Amino acid sequence: MIPKHPSANDVLTSPDTLTSSADDEPIHTPGAIQPHGLMLVLSMDEWRVLQTSANTKKLLGLPRNRVLGRDVSDLFGAEAFTTLEPLLTRPVVKSSITRSYECSLKWGTRRFHAHTYPSGGRMVLELEPAQTAEEISQLNLHKALHECFMTLSVSPDLLTLCAEVAFQVRIATGFDRVMIYRFDAEWNGEVVAEARSDDHRLVSYLGLHFPAADIPLKARELFMLTGVRVIPDVHARPVRLMPCLDPETTAPLDMECAKLRAVSPIHIKYLQNMGVGGSLTIAIVRQGVLWGLVACHHATPRHIPVSLRNACKLIGQLFSVALTAREEAEEACYRLELKASLTSFLAKIAQEESLSDSLLCHQPNLLNCIASDGFALKLDSKMILQGETPSLKETEALFCRLAKRASEGVWATDALAHALDDTEDLPAGIGGVLALLLPGDQPRGVLWMRQEVLRSVHWGGDPNQTVQVDAANGELHPRNSFALWKEQVRGCSLAWRSCEIAAAAELRTVLIGLLLLSSERKANNAHRALQWSEESFRTLLELSPTLVFIKDAQGRLLFASHLFTRRFGISPEQWQSKTDDELWPADVAVQIRTSDLAALEVNEPVEMIESLPLPDGTLSLWLTVKFPIPDISGSKLLASQGIDITESRATEVQLRTSLHEKEVLLREIHHRVKNNLQVVASMLKLQERQTPDRVSADALSQSQDRVRSMALIHEHLYLSDSLARIDLMGYLENLSDSLMSTHSQLADQVQLTRMLTSVQADLDMAVPLGLIVNELLTNALKHAFADGRQGRIDLALTPAENGCYQLVISDNGVGMPADLDMTTTHSLGLRLVRSLTRQIHGKLVMSQDNGTRFTVLFSLNPSYDSLE
Numbered sequence: 001m002i003p004k005h006p007s008a009n010d011v012l013t014s015p016d017t018l019t020s021s022a023d024d025e026p027i028h029t030p031g032a033i034q035p036h037g038l039m040l041v042l043s044m045d046e047w048r049v050l051q052t053s054a055n056t057k058k059l060l061g062l063p064r065n066r067v068l069g070r071d072v073s074d075l076f077g078a079e080a081f082t083t084l085e086p087l088l089t090r091p092v093v094k095s096s097i098t099r100s101y102e103c104s105l106k107w108g109t110r111r112f113h114a115h116t117y118p119s120g121g122r123m124v125l126e127l128e129p130a131q132t133a134e135e136i137s138q139l140n141l142h143k144a145l146h147e148c149f150m151t152l153s154v155s156p157d158l159l160t161l162c163a164e165v166a167f168q169v170r171i172a173t174g175f176d177r178v179m180i181y182r183f184d185a186e187w188n189g190e191v192v193a194e195a196r197s198d199d200h201r202l203v204s205y206l207g208l209h210f211p212a213a214d215i216p217l218k219a220r221e222l223f224m225l226t227g228v229r230v231i232p233d234v235h236a237r238p239v240r241l242m243p244c245l246d247p248e249t250t251a252p253l254d255m256e257c258a259k260l261r262a263v264s265p266i267h268i269k270y271l272q273n274m275g276v277g278g279s280l281t282i283a284i285v286r287q288g289v290l291w292g293l294v295a296c297h298h299a300t301p302r303h304i305p306v307s308l309r310n311a312c313k314l315i316g317q318l319f320s321v322a323l324t325a326r327e328e329a330e331e332a333c334y335r336l337e338l339k340a341s342l343t344s345f346l347a348k349i350a351q352e353e354s355l356s357d358s359l360l361c362h363q364p365n366l367l368n369c370i371a372s373d374g375f376a377l378k379l380d381s382k383m384i385l386q387g388e389t390p391s392l393k394e395t396e397a398l399f400c401r402l403a404k405r406a407s408e409g410v411w412a413t414d415a416l417a418h419a420l421d422d423t424e425d426l427p428a429g430i431g432g433v434l435a436l437l438l439p440g441d442q443p444r445g446v447l448w449m450r451q452e453v454l455r456s457v458h459w460g461g462d463p464n465q466t467v468q469v470d471a472a473n474g475e476l477h478p479r480n481s482f483a484l485w486k487e488q489v490r491g492c493s494l495a496w497r498s499c500e501i502a503a504a505a506e507l508r509t510v511l512i513g514l515l516l517l518s519s520e521r522k523a524n525n526a527h528r529a530l531q532w533s534e535e536s537f538r539t540l541l542e543l544s545p546t547l548v549f550i551k552d553a554q555g556r557l558l559f560a561s562h563l564f565t566r567r568f569g570i571s572p573e574q575w576q577s578k579t580d581d582e583l584w585p586a587d588v589a590v591q592i593r594t595s596d597l598a599a600l601e602v603n604e605p606v607e608m609i610e611s612l613p614l615p616d617g618t619l620s621l622w623l624t625v626k627f628p629i630p631d632i633s634g635s636k637l638l639a640s641q642g643i644d645i646t647e648s649r650a651t652e653v654q655l656r657t658s659l660h661e662k663e664v665l666l667r668e669i670h671h672r673v674k675n676n677l678q679v680v681a682s683m684l685k686l687q688e689r690q691t692p693d694r695v696s697a698d699a700l701s702q703s704q705d706r707v708r709s710m711a712l713i714h715e716h717l718y719l720s721d722s723l724a725r726i727d728l729m730g731y732l733e734n735l736s737d738s739l740m741s742t743h744s745q746l747a748d749q750v751q752l753t754r755m756l757t758s759v760q761a762d763l764d765m766a767v768p769l770g771l772i773v774n775e776l777l778t779n780a781l782k783h784a785f786a787d788g789r790q791g792r793i794d795l796a797l798t799p800a801e802n803g804c805y806q807l808v809i810s811d812n813g814v815g816m817p818a819d820l821d822m823t824t825t826h827s828l829g830l831r832l833v834r835s836l837t838r839q840i841h842g843k844l845v846m847s848q849d850n851g852t853r854f855t856v857l858f859s860l861n862p863s864y865d866s867l868e
Contacts, residue, residue, distance in 0.1 A: 025216065027216075029252040029253065029254055030261060030264070032053075032241060033239050034232065034262055035055060035236050035237065036129075036233075036236075037129075038126070038127040039053045039125070041123075041124055041125075042088070042123045043123075047071050047073070048070065051242060052242055053240070054240050055239045059129065072125070083114075111129070111130040112127040113130055113306040115259055119254045122246070124257075128260070161319075162182075165294065166179065166194055169294055172312070173280060175197075175296035175297060176197045176201050176202045176299050177195070177204075177205075177297045179193070179206075179294070181294075182291065187212035187215070189209065189210040189214065189292070190210070194206040222256055223281065226257065226283075228259075228282055228313040229281040231271070232278050232302060232304070233301035234278065238262035271297075276297045277302070278303070279298070282296075284319055284320050331498070370448050370503055370504060372449055373450050373451045374448075374449045376399070378446075380444070390449075395447070398447065403437070410508060412433070414432040414450070414494065414495040418492075430449050433447055433448070433449055434447070436508045437508075446504075546643050548560065548563075548640070549564070550638070551596065551640070552637055553600070558577070558637070568614065581593075591611075604627065605625050605626070606626050606627070685704055702829070726761060726766045727758055727759070728758075729758045736795055750785055750792070755794070756795070757799060771832070771836050775833050776809040777793065777809055780793050785813050791811060793811045794811070800857060804857055804859045805858060807855070810852065811852055812851035816848060822844070
């Protein structure tokens with residue numbers, strides 16, 4: 001598998017942020033060449049020499065003044081010009097001008113490699129002395145090409161391929177160190193393969209990264225043009241072009257296509273700082289873009305013949321072809337897998353009614369259709385998150401920030417913080433985002449997210465220390481340290497492949513189509529639902545047991561339910577578009593119209609009772625609600641709905657009469673029960689007076705109090721507005737007052753305090769509570785304050801927890817006997833209190849602390865289980 005191309009964000013330092021001016025250095029117009037060759041600048045018309053390098057004496061044996069101004073045929077002779085002429089006169093395409101030709105010149109037996117290219121209306125002729133046959137082993141050259149070709153065919157992966165190419169180039173050229181130098185998206189370089197001589201005269205740079213400023217933009221452009229760049233001796237002095245400027249145009253010569261072009265002083269110093277004496281650089285071009293370089297370094301000067309350089313150039317071209325084929329094959333394989341997965345996914349979601357649900361329920365779904373750690377889906381107001389994602393709030397904010405890129409359709413980055421200017425609200429942990437953004441008023445689409453991948457980058461020297469400016473003279477100097485410099489790279493994820501971005505774009509097109517289809521389907525469904533609703537509503541109104549009218553603002557009847565025809569005998573043909581004046585008697589029409597206008601004026605429902613005449617002349621009563629409704633044109637209509645209450649009104653009158661009679665009867669019953677109980681109490685009083693036995697007399701007195709308490713309840717019911725429930729507060733006040741008056745002899749001795757809450761209770765609850773109060777209060781009055789001692793009795797009825805109430809009767813008297821057991825006592829009163837407490841499903845608690853305190857906890861809605 002071919003390793004992923006380094007991300008655009010493998011480094012934090014961008015060449016755009018450098019303060020160096022190395023990118024602006026005019027390296028294509030140095031005005032000089034390297035000394036191992038000769039340059040002649042010719043006019044296009046007569047092939048006359050206008051400029052020449054200063055080394056003509058050394059290489060041609062002629063001084064400059066015998067070269068300048070002469071035409072080539074005169075300078076080299078007719079035989080040499082015959083060889084040169086096709087080279088000078090052929091139509092030249094800029095991308096093909098780097099072919100070299102050999103020609104024999106007339107002086108002696110020396111041979112030169114000739115290279116021509118046009119520049120600024122001139123033809124440039126470069127001559128480089130050819131090496132002797134002994135200096136070039138054609139066998140080794142052919143072997144290197146063969147080995148390289150075989151390596152390109154069988155290498156299992158890209159790194160192996162790079163390592164083999166580096167090895168074969170080193171064997172063919174004899175350089176001490178050959179490196180495969182790969183560019184990333186920001187033109188930082190990485191040494192991905194390296195071959196070195198056994199003596200290791202040059203240090204290893206394998207695995208190190210180098211900043212983009214080390215190979216400026218113009219240098220990269222020149223590598224693309226020439227394919228091969230040789231610097232035989234970094235210490236050689238450049239040879240000036242004479243004259244320096246074109247004698248006719250006074251312009252400097254553009255040498256961007258020259259093989260002999262003098263080297264930038266910055267680059268020379270850079271190589272010297274690396275300990276390099278000579279170099280050869282081969283361009284690796286992939287699909288028209290500079291992918292990387294084969295960088296060959298030697299510790300001492302090293303000259304490479306033209307034929308070997310051309311072979312190395314061929315190796316670079318073969319490597320470029322193999323690289324392109326290998327990456328395209330892997331990309332095609334991945335693209336086919338992605339395409340198959342996406343096709344299967346799209347085929348499934350196209351059949352679903354709910355687009356949002358279908359995007360998630362199938363396998364593969366959005367998460368694994370495009371490899372990611374998590375994704376967010378937003379097609380309407382609902383946000384769906386799956387996998388490793390930020391919080392819902394953070395994802396919503398990210399969607400809003402990316403909404404302005406909706407016009408781009410698909411947007412991707414593997415360094416989110418670097419891509420967005422403001423990083424304040426960015427979610428932590430997310431390195432890359434692939435955004436599929438859909439058109440619309442609200443942000444919607446799909447966000448695939450990849451987690452941050454923390455990694456270390458090893459630099460060949462500090463990447464922030466690149467070209468420096470000498471403060472004294474303004475000259476530029478390269479960095480002089482290539483020691484290992486480590487950097488932790490944060491905020492980046494694995495890069496998105498181009499086919500993944502293309503798949504997202506394809507999915508976006510499909511989603512837009514599906515959304516349009518879904519909208520159309522929803523519109524059709526809504527239309528059908530509206531038709532069904534209208535038909536159902538009309539049927540419901542027409543068959544409704546209520547009387548329904550719809551009128552316009554002028555009072556014309558637009559709709560009436562079937563009940564109108566059945567009850568009043570007016571057919572639809574008779575009432576259609578008629579006013580109330582045309583349908584009803586004058587007094588009825590005025591009544592209806594007045595109520596209609598009132599409902600329209602207040603603009604809210606108005607309820608009323610209307611009398612409408614029936615065909616037999618009798619009146620029917622209708623409980624009517626009238627309310628305005630909007631018309632589709634914006635004007636108001638009046639709707640009316642009425643229920644016939646003629647029979648119910650008659651029944652109501654009869655019911656009220658019956659209820660009144662029942663109420664009178666119940667009051668009479670309570671009154672008579674009260675009177676009868678009072679008669680019984682009087683009889684018990686008489687019996688008490690005639691009974692000589694004191695114990696029996698006390699029993700009769702207690703029975704009298706109990707009967708009187710029950711009589712008091714019926715008196716309250718008789719006087720109350722409610723004949724079924726009684727207010728315990730008023731009842732207990734009257735009961736306690738009655739008992740205190742019975743024991744009036746204690747009025748100066750005992751004080752009664754009350755704290756009573758108004759509580760409504762039915763008869764079954766009030767009678768036992770009254771009897772409990774009667775027993776406990778009577779017991780306190782009779783026994784707690786013996787021997788004339790003074791004290792206080794407290795009577796309280798207050799709310800308790802869980803909706804219960806508590807009744808408390810306490811005194812500060814002598815208290816109960818210490819050995820009293822409520823469960824075994826023989827006291828009739830206490831046994832009666834216990835029995836009454838159980839009757840109301842309550843709980844009785846007695847405590848003694850400076851007197852006696854009885855607490856009865858009860859509920860007004862008791863369950864069958866006692867609170868005990």
